[in-house]
Amino acid sequence: MTPRMPGELARTTFGVLFIGALLGASLWILRPFLGPAIWATMVVVATWPLMLRVQHQLWGRRSLAVALMTLLLLLLFVVPLTLAIVTIVNHADLLVEWAQWAAAYHLPEVPPPWMTELPLVGGLIERTWGQATALGLRDLLPKISPYAGSVTRWFVAQVGGIGVLLLQFLLTVLIAAVMYGTGEEAADRVRRFARRLGGARGAAAVELAGGAIRSVALGVGVTAFVQALVGGLGMVLAGVPFTGLLTALMFMLCIAQIGPLPVLLGAAAWAFFNGGTGWGIFLVVVASVAATLDNVLRPVLIKMGADLPLLLIFAGVIGGLLAFGLVGIFVGPVVLAVGYTLLEAWMSDSEPPPPSYSD
Secondary structure, eight states, X not given: OOOOOHHHHHHHHHHHHHXXXXXXXXXXXXXXXXXXXXXXXXXXXXXXXXXXHHHHHTTTOHHHHHHHHHHHHIIIIIXXXXXXXHHHHHTHHHHHHHHHHHHHOOOOSSOOHHHHTSTTTHHHHHHHHHHHHHTTGGGHHHHTGGGHHHHHHHHHHHHHHHHHHHHHHHHHHHHHHHHHHTHHHHHHHHHHHHHHHHHHHHHHHHHHHHHHHHHHIXXXXXXXXXXXXXXXXXXXXXXXXXXXXXXXXXXXHHHTXXXXXXXXXXXXXXXXXXXXXXXXXXXHHHHHHHHHHHHHHHHHHHHHHOOSOHHHHHHHHHHHHHHHOTTHHHHHHHHHHHHHHHHHHHHHHHSOOOOOOOO
């Protein structure tokens, strides 16, 4: 074996450093687009079968299918967020008044009669209220009233952040439209890269990643939509204000695996506070039904999307959410699914053949 010359070693080292610097500079330039590109990839992969069915119904015209899917994404992502921003801006004065009223509000020494008359929990509420009064918690709200102005300024600043989020969503929809138009070419490049990297198993890992994305989108997305729909209908029937904004917030909380309970229980408390005991109990029942759907509907839908262990998918959803934010809901299961499959394949290859016994 011929030893490598010092010149070749230096050339190889500088070549690797140059390639690393080039990749780093490319990622730095594309940094503002990485988040929307990841979201667009997840959305396109999850909805690709739907896009193909739409294309088949539209006489095989890809351009018409792309236009329709882009319009659907605008209606799903951009329009609700725009309406939420408009609602917040139009009711900014009312929200400030609520914050100031809450800061200056004095809790009574005894709970309202409707609370103590609630079945099963009325006595517990009365005892807890008495303990809180004895500890001096009823005087806590007046002490934080000087901070109402700071809270208001923070809230107004967040509206600007929501505007940036709207711009990110628009960019996501634009990138998704391009991917819809050139999906086959992009998928072929990814398969060739994976095959070059890991052979046949690399290509199989790409297919597995696509199945995991569709599985999570089907399980998490559809379940969140059904939960938000049930909760929204319940709030409409109960006459809760800002139902559209609260339903959109509930959908986002369900996507983030928090669930619909914070919104629905808050709506129930509003109904109780305004004297609608019957509607408050109705909203508590709706909250129980919507929260239960998460444990019934999601496992079935995830199992339909991909034949992977449910514990693996759930761990990927929660762990990805904590590690990467909202996009980690999709990234986490994909990473765990690919790693799990590769580990299974590696363990299968290492198993020795079973011994054969001959007479």
